[in-house]
Amino acid sequence: MSETNTRVPLTERQLTQNPEDCPVREVLDRVGDKWSVLIIVMLGQRTHRYSELDRAxxxxxxxxxxxxxRALVRDGLVERTVHASVPPRVDYTLTELGHTLLEPLTALDRWANEHRDDIRAARERHDRQEQG
Structure with a gap:
């Protein structure tokens, strides 16, 4: 490793140990689940009310x-604003940190759409081989 390269590759042990000890795993546990991804993408478009997210x-x-x-707010990715109205209105919006996730999530979404048919075909080939 060169003196300018201070990044150390993760070992298998680091990936399988306690999530708090592995920053990559800790972050992926949050942003890698399907609900978080969908919420972040929606909030990347605009602020939403809770009821809008629920319906969408x-x-x-x-x-x-x-x-x-709650988890996204706790992690600093989403901001929750309660408006003093009757009935109470709660809005959710991405924070600056949350906005930094949009580029990689958009790239992942683009990749998934481009390769969806390839993955389906690979699954079908695999399943045929397993059966026969």
């Missing part, structure tokens, strides 16, 4: 939406 994200329960939003 197909298949998410209110409990899971609440837990995911």
């Amino acid at each position: 994200i197909d298949g998410i329960s209110q409990r899971m939406l609440t837990l995911t939003l």
Whole structure:
């Protein structure tokens, strides 16, 4: 390793130990789940109310939406604003840190869309080989 390269590659042991000891795993645990990704992408478009997120994200329960939003707020990726109105209104928006995730998530989304058919074909080939 050169003197200018201070990055040390992760070992298998580092990847499998306690998540708090591995920053990559800790971050991926948060932003790698499907609900967090969907919420971050939606909030990247604009601020949303809780009810808008609930209606727009197909298949998410209110409990899971609440837990995911709380975790994203705790991690500093999303800001929660409560408006003193009747009924109370709660808005969610990406923080500056949250906005930094949009580029890699957009790239991943683009890659997935470009290679979806390739992956499906590979799965079908694999499944045929396993059966026969």
